[in-house]
Amino acid sequence: DQQVKQNSPSLSVQEGRISILNCDYTNSMFDYFLWYKKYPAEGPTFLISISSIKDKNEDGRFTVFLNKSAKHLSLHIVPSQPGDSAVYFCAASAPNFGNEKLTFGTGTRLTIIP
């Protein structure tokens, strides 16, 4: 049972345009969401996060939007740059008295076309 889903395995975007990566979840107890970025031969690195009390969080070129009623979040990258080419994982956690764990999606491979 995949509680966090990334339905697009891959996405190609022209350099300078907007990249939109999507993530859906089924567990209504999730209250914190994170995006990780992974380059080949490296471990995932934290990119941006959002709490369920917010609907938007922005950090430079990266913005995450959360739609709780639809159980959907998205990551927007504007403008897209060649260095953004990577695999992006969505992750979520539910409250557990300080013992929260992350549930990851399957990842989306983003390719930025120069």
Added chain:
Amino acid sequence: DADVTQTPRNRITKTGKRIMLECSQTKGHDRMYWYRQDPGLGLRLIYYSFDVKDINKGEISDGYSVSRQAQAKFSLSLESAIPNQTALYFCATSDSFSGGSKNEQFFGPGTRLTVL
């Protein structure tokens, strides 16, 4: 120097062999995790440890065991490797006291394991 290191980075072994993957961290974090990544399945949690005396099974612990030798070291063992354990394995750490991004985890570079 990397904050989270994993050894070996690559390993090829045969079915039935015992394998140990090691993870060390210099971040001073109390929590450590082992994940495996398979194509199309994302990252799945194998085991996690919230402190030296605390070990917990994740969603796919069968066929694996772990040891938390010290706060900085967390090793994963495959007692008798089988081909469907071929995967990319990641160690991660987090800090329960940081007050920063909730449950932000820091990953090592990964170990590519092939079981023939």
